[in-house]
Amino acid sequence: KQEVTQIPAALSVPEGENLVLNCSFTDSAIYNLQWFRQDPGKGLTSLLLIQSSQREQTSGRLNASLDKSSGRSTLYIAASQPGDSATYLCALSSNTGKLIFGQGTTLQVKP
């Protein structure tokens, strides 16, 4: 059974700092990995999707990497801003697209 773990559960950093969020999983037979952002009381916004054959994806200040052999993904946020404050979720996809989520990392970026 696939299990997804995100560390740390919460993170507080000063504005401008570069940071890394971690996601680990137990079964390397995945189809893709998605990173989502969730603001309080809101739905999920897709940030990056990495296909199983890819190693990384970049969008603006965000970079996500995938290492299936070690069961790990990281989300790198460069030059963090207060507007980046949110909960970040990683999710692994099965062959039907069913997503299995981690518990999330709640990020606070202080001005």
Added chain:
Amino acid sequence: GAGVSQSPSNKVTEKGKDVELRCDPISGHTALYWYRQSLGQGLEFLIYFQGNSAPDKSGLPSDRFSAERTGGSVSTLTIQRTQQEDSAVYLCASSLRGEGSYEQYFGPGTRLTVT
């Protein structure tokens, strides 16, 4: 274009009542997913539709939960005889195809409170 929409955004109901939650996926998306987000459990998969059929219902927590999808578009999640533990945010997502390589797009969710 329009994203995934869900209604109602909030629903408060008394224990024992039935509720219906609605999801309108992105036009042209053949796959539709329901998830539940609760404080103690995080985000959990409930059911997956490909077209009008539901090949994976493995996440439905009890037989009080059912869902249908008509015309390959709108889906309704029904909870019968609601219990307090059903209180959660119910999220719907759609993707172009029901295959693992496609990105999922989520709606804003329905917050259900059972009193």
